[in-house]
Amino acid sequence: VEPRRLDLRIGGARPLLRPHRVKATSRLGTISPDRTGRASAIESRGTVTWVSHRGGPVRALATGSAVRRRLPVVLDDARVAWVTDVDGDDALEVLDLDAPDATPRTLVAAGRIGRVLEMAASPDGRRIALSTHDGRLLTCGVPAGEVARTVAPKEIDSITGDMSGLAFSPDSRWLAWSASGSGPWEDPGPRPLRQIKIADLNRGRVIAVTSLRFTDTSPVFTLDGKHLAFLSIRSLDPVYDSFSFDLSFPAGCRPLLVALAADTPSPFDPIVGGRPLEPPEPEQAAQEAVAEAVPAETGEVGTPEPAAARARPAAPRTTVDVDGLEHRIAPVPVEAGRYSGLAATKHGLVWLREPLLGQLGDNRATVDAEPERARVEHFDLRTLKLSTVVAKAERIEITGDGSRLLVVDQDRLTVVPSDKPAPKDDDDEDVLRVDLDRLRVEVDPPVEWRQMLDETWRLMRDHFWREDMGGVDWHAARDRYEPMLDRLGSHDDLIDVIWEMHGELGSSHAYAIPPRAPADADRRQGLLGADLEYTGDAWRISRIVPGDASDPKARSPLLSSGVNARAGDQILAVDGQRTSRTTSPLSLLVGMAGKPVELTVRPRGGADVRRVVVVPVADELPLRYQDWVTDRRNYVHAQTEGRVGYLHVPDMMSLGWAQMHRDLRTEMPRDALILDVRSNGGGHTSQLVLEKLARKVIGWDLVRGYAPGSYPSDARRGPMVTIADMFAGSDGDIITAGIQSLGLGPVVGTRTWGGVVGIDGRYTLVDGTMVTQPRYSFWFEKFGWGVENYGVDPDIEVPVTPQDRVAGNDVQLDRALAEVARLLKRTPPVAPPVIPDLPSNGS
Missing domain, CATH: 2.130.10.10 (YVTN repeat-like/Quinoprotein amine dehydrogenase)
Structure with missing residues (x-):
C-alpha cells in the first residue's frame, strides 16, 4: 500500500487571533x-x-x-x-x-x-x-x-x-x-x-x-x-x-x-558692571x-x-x-x-x-x-x-x-x-x-506577529557579531520560518518560532523574551519558608528553613520574633479555616503573600494551642539558597577543622557580588579556599571577581594587640580549588576560563555551559517582547574562540550521577576537598612573621 499525505486541519475558535483594543499607556x-x-x-x-x-x-x-x-x-x-x-x-x-x-x-x-x-x-x-x-x-x-x-x-x-x-x-x-x-x-x-x-x-x-x-x-x-x-x-x-x-x-x-x-x-x-537685577x-x-x-538665503x-x-x-x-x-x-x-x-x-x-x-533593593526600609x-x-x-x-x-x-x-x-x-x-x-x-x-x-495579532518576525530577522541581520552570519544563509532562514506564521495560534507560538529561527545561527544568547504580565496579587502563593508534611491526622512542620538574617529576602516567616514555631509543631488552621488531609496550609495561603496571616499552632509535645501572626513570602528561593550555601560552608569547615573557606557565587551580577562579599572577609583568610561557581547565571562582573581571587599576599600588617593582617587585604593565603558545572554559563564560563588562564588553581566538576557571545538587551519589539542579538564575541589567549558552543573543561572531571543527586551526595564538593588537602600538603599556606627579638647588645 502506498503512503499518502493527509491534510489535517484542527478547527476551533482560536480567540487569541481576534483583533482587540489595547491600552495605549501599556506601550x-x-x-x-x-x-x-x-x-x-x-x-x-x-x-x-x-x-x-x-x-x-x-x-x-x-x-x-x-x-x-x-x-x-x-x-x-x-x-x-x-x-x-x-x-x-x-x-x-x-x-x-x-x-x-x-x-x-x-x-x-x-x-x-x-x-x-x-x-x-x-x-x-x-x-x-x-x-x-x-x-x-x-x-x-x-x-x-x-x-x-x-x-x-x-x-x-x-x-x-x-x-x-x-x-x-x-x-x-x-x-x-x-x-x-x-x-x-x-x-x-x-x-x-x-x-x-x-x-x-x-x-x-x-x-x-x-x-x-x-x-x-x-x-x-x-x-x-x-x-x-x-x-x-x-x-x-x-x-x-x-x-x-x-x-x-x-x-x-x-x-x-x-x-x-x-x-x-x-x-x-562676575562680569564688568555687575548683573542686572531683573x-x-x-x-x-x-x-x-x-x-x-541667520540671514535667509534663497533655497537654503x-x-x-x-x-x-x-x-x-x-x-x-x-x-x-x-x-x-x-x-x-x-x-x-x-x-x-x-x-x-x-x-x-x-x-x-x-x-x-x-x-x-542599590541594585538589589536591600537598602530600602523594608x-x-x-x-x-x-x-x-x-x-x-x-x-x-x-x-x-x-x-x-x-x-x-x-x-x-x-x-x-x-x-x-x-x-x-x-x-x-x-x-x-x-x-x-x-x-x-x-x-x-x-x-x-x-x-x-487596535491590534490584529496575526498581522502584528508577521511584522515582529520580520523585524526580529532584520535586527539579527544588522547586529550579529559576524557580518557573514557564521556562514548561515539568513535569507533562507527567514523563508523557512515565515510560512509558519499562518499556523500560529498564540503569542507563545510566535516566541517559539523566533527561538527556532535564532537557533539556525548556532549561537548563545539569542533570546526572545515576552513582556511579563503583572502578578495577580489575589492568586500569589504565600509561603512559610518551611517543609510541611501530613502525618497522623495533622499538618506538621517537618523543617523550618533558617535562611540568613543578613539577607532581608531570606528570612523565614516562622522564625520571626514572637512566632516561636519549631519542627514538629502542627498547623491546625489558617485565618480560622481548619486544615485537613485535603486542605493543606498552602492551599489556604493562596493570595496571602506579603499579608499578615493568623496561624493556629499546636506545639509539639502537647502544649497549649497558640495563635500567632506571620507574613508569608512570595518567593522561597533566596531563603533556600542561603540555606544551601550555609550547609556547604559548614560541611567544608567541619571536614577541614575550619582550615578551608567556602564561597559560592550564584551569578556575575549584583546578587553574586553581594553574596561573595557576604563571607569574603571570614573565608578568604583561611589556609585554603573552595570557590563554587556551579549554576552561575552569568552577567558581567567576572573581571572584578578575578581581581579579588588573584590577590597574592606579599606582606603583613602587624599591630600590637591585633591579629596580623595580610597585605593586600582579603588575599588568599593558600591554594584555591574551583567547582564548576554545566550550568555555569556566560560570565560563568568566563570566570572559569579566567581562573585557568591565570593559573589560580584547578577546576573540579564538569564542562561549563559554553556561551560567551554577549548581548545588551537594546531592542524590544512593538509589543514589548525583547529580542537579543549576540554582539559581543569573546576571545581568550588560552582558549582562542573555543569557549563558545563548547565551554571550559575542568581539570578534574567529576560527574554527578542521578543516584548521588537523589541521595544528596555532593561528590564534586568532596572531590574538591580531597584536592585542596593534597595541595595544602604540597604548598603550605603563607603565615605572618614572628617579630624578632632585639639583638643582645640592644642596638
Missing part, C-alpha cells in the same frame, strides 16, 4: 510636543497619534498592525515625521497636519538609513538628524511644501560605535551629539568613553567640543544659542566603600556649560537678537518659506569660536550625582536627578518598600538658584519654546511649567493632566 513610546505645549505626537504600539493636551480630540496619524512606526518628531508645528518599516528596512515618512485628508509621504526611502536609533528635528522644521546602528550621523532636508519625492540623506560623521543625544541650535544651523570613539580603550560596557561634538551644517564642519576622555552625553543648546550644556561623568570625588577596603565614584556626574563664543561671559562668573526674559532676548538672526535648507512658517520670534544666531572651546567648559554649580534627561528651558536648564539606589524615584529639577541661569519642579518622574520632554515640561510618570502624562515648582493641586491651571485614555490602539 507608551516617544512623545514629541509641539512648540508651545498645545499638543504632542505620541507613539504607542507602532501607531502615531496627534493628541491635544486640553479640550480637544485626538487624531490618528498612522495606524495598523502591519507596520511599526517609531520616534515621531514634530516639524515646525505643521508636520510630523517618523520612522517606518512599511517597506521592510527603516524609512522616513512625513505627514502634513493641516491637510484634512493627508497621507504619509516617504521622505527617505528604505535601505538608505540603516536602523535608526535616534531622531531629532531642527526648530525650523527643515532638517532631520538621524543616528544609525552602524555608527553614522545623517541629516536630511525637509521641503517647505509638500513632499513630492524622496531625498538622499547626508552623512555628517561616521565612527566606530554609536551616536546619541542629537540636538539642534535655536537657529537650526548647528547640530550637537554625543559620540563614542574608536581605539584600544573603547569598551562596549555600560560606561564607555564618549565626547561631545558639534557640526556646522551649512559648512559641513565637525568640531570636537570635548576630548574623548570622560563620559560626556546629552548635549543641549540654551535658548539664546550662546551656550551648550551637557552631562559629564568626570567628578572624581572618591567614596570609601562601607563594607570592604575599596573606593568608587558612585555620584560622578554633573551638568556642564560651555560658552560657544569666546566673548560670551559665563553665567557663573535679567530680560528669553523671549525679549530673542527679539533683541533679530539683527543677528533650514530657512522656512514665509507661507509655511509659524509666527514666532526670530531665532537667535549661534556663533562658535573653536579656539579654547574646551577650556571654556564650566560646571553648573550643583552637587555631583546621577543625572539624565537634560533639556534647555525657560530661564535655564532642567534635568532628572536620579537617586543613588523588603516591599517602593524605591526612591527621580525628581525633576530646574536651574535658573539668571539667579543661579536650583528648584524642584516635580518630585517624582520617569522621563520628561520639553516643548519647543522651553516653557513647559511633559512629565511621564507611571503611565500618566502631565504638562507643567518648566521653570517653577508644579502645584500639587491637579485643579491648578498650571497643571494639566493629559487624558491618554482617548488614544485608541
Whole structure:
C-alpha cells in the first residue's frame, strides 16, 4: 500500500487571533510636543497619534498592525515625521497636519538609513538628524511644501560605535551629539568613553567640543544659542566603600556649560558692571537678537518659506569660536550625582536627578518598600538658584519654546511649567493632566506577529557579531520560518518560532523574551519558608528553613520574633479555616503573600494551642539558597577543622557580588579556599571577581594587640580549588576560563555551559517582547574562540550521577576537598612573621 499525505486541519475558535483594543499607556513610546505645549505626537504600539493636551480630540496619524512606526518628531508645528518599516528596512515618512485628508509621504526611502536609533528635528522644521546602528550621523532636508519625492540623506560623521543625544541650535544651523570613539580603550560596557561634538551644517564642519576622555552625553543648546550644556561623568570625588577596603565614584556626574563664543561671559562668573537685577526674559532676548538672526538665503535648507512658517520670534544666531572651546567648559554649580534627561528651558536648564539606589533593593526600609524615584529639577541661569519642579518622574520632554515640561510618570502624562515648582493641586491651571485614555490602539495579532518576525530577522541581520552570519544563509532562514506564521495560534507560538529561527545561527544568547504580565496579587502563593508534611491526622512542620538574617529576602516567616514555631509543631488552621488531609496550609495561603496571616499552632509535645501572626513570602528561593550555601560552608569547615573557606557565587551580577562579599572577609583568610561557581547565571562582573581571587599576599600588617593582617587585604593565603558545572554559563564560563588562564588553581566538576557571545538587551519589539542579538564575541589567549558552543573543561572531571543527586551526595564538593588537602600538603599556606627579638647588645 502506498503512503499518502493527509491534510489535517484542527478547527476551533482560536480567540487569541481576534483583533482587540489595547491600552495605549501599556506601550507608551516617544512623545514629541509641539512648540508651545498645545499638543504632542505620541507613539504607542507602532501607531502615531496627534493628541491635544486640553479640550480637544485626538487624531490618528498612522495606524495598523502591519507596520511599526517609531520616534515621531514634530516639524515646525505643521508636520510630523517618523520612522517606518512599511517597506521592510527603516524609512522616513512625513505627514502634513493641516491637510484634512493627508497621507504619509516617504521622505527617505528604505535601505538608505540603516536602523535608526535616534531622531531629532531642527526648530525650523527643515532638517532631520538621524543616528544609525552602524555608527553614522545623517541629516536630511525637509521641503517647505509638500513632499513630492524622496531625498538622499547626508552623512555628517561616521565612527566606530554609536551616536546619541542629537540636538539642534535655536537657529537650526548647528547640530550637537554625543559620540563614542574608536581605539584600544573603547569598551562596549555600560560606561564607555564618549565626547561631545558639534557640526556646522551649512559648512559641513565637525568640531570636537570635548576630548574623548570622560563620559560626556546629552548635549543641549540654551535658548539664546550662546551656550551648550551637557552631562559629564568626570567628578572624581572618591567614596570609601562601607563594607570592604575599596573606593568608587558612585555620584560622578554633573551638568556642564560651555560658552560657544569666546566673548560670551559665563553665567557663573562676575562680569564688568555687575548683573542686572531683573535679567530680560528669553523671549525679549530673542527679539533683541533679530539683527543677528541667520540671514535667509534663497533655497537654503533650514530657512522656512514665509507661507509655511509659524509666527514666532526670530531665532537667535549661534556663533562658535573653536579656539579654547574646551577650556571654556564650566560646571553648573550643583552637587555631583546621577543625572539624565537634560533639556534647555525657560530661564535655564532642567534635568532628572536620579537617586543613588542599590541594585538589589536591600537598602530600602523594608523588603516591599517602593524605591526612591527621580525628581525633576530646574536651574535658573539668571539667579543661579536650583528648584524642584516635580518630585517624582520617569522621563520628561520639553516643548519647543522651553516653557513647559511633559512629565511621564507611571503611565500618566502631565504638562507643567518648566521653570517653577508644579502645584500639587491637579485643579491648578498650571497643571494639566493629559487624558491618554482617548488614544485608541487596535491590534490584529496575526498581522502584528508577521511584522515582529520580520523585524526580529532584520535586527539579527544588522547586529550579529559576524557580518557573514557564521556562514548561515539568513535569507533562507527567514523563508523557512515565515510560512509558519499562518499556523500560529498564540503569542507563545510566535516566541517559539523566533527561538527556532535564532537557533539556525548556532549561537548563545539569542533570546526572545515576552513582556511579563503583572502578578495577580489575589492568586500569589504565600509561603512559610518551611517543609510541611501530613502525618497522623495533622499538618506538621517537618523543617523550618533558617535562611540568613543578613539577607532581608531570606528570612523565614516562622522564625520571626514572637512566632516561636519549631519542627514538629502542627498547623491546625489558617485565618480560622481548619486544615485537613485535603486542605493543606498552602492551599489556604493562596493570595496571602506579603499579608499578615493568623496561624493556629499546636506545639509539639502537647502544649497549649497558640495563635500567632506571620507574613508569608512570595518567593522561597533566596531563603533556600542561603540555606544551601550555609550547609556547604559548614560541611567544608567541619571536614577541614575550619582550615578551608567556602564561597559560592550564584551569578556575575549584583546578587553574586553581594553574596561573595557576604563571607569574603571570614573565608578568604583561611589556609585554603573552595570557590563554587556551579549554576552561575552569568552577567558581567567576572573581571572584578578575578581581581579579588588573584590577590597574592606579599606582606603583613602587624599591630600590637591585633591579629596580623595580610597585605593586600582579603588575599588568599593558600591554594584555591574551583567547582564548576554545566550550568555555569556566560560570565560563568568566563570566570572559569579566567581562573585557568591565570593559573589560580584547578577546576573540579564538569564542562561549563559554553556561551560567551554577549548581548545588551537594546531592542524590544512593538509589543514589548525583547529580542537579543549576540554582539559581543569573546576571545581568550588560552582558549582562542573555543569557549563558545563548547565551554571550559575542568581539570578534574567529576560527574554527578542521578543516584548521588537523589541521595544528596555532593561528590564534586568532596572531590574538591580531597584536592585542596593534597595541595595544602604540597604548598603550605603563607603565615605572618614572628617579630624578632632585639639583638643582645640592644642596638
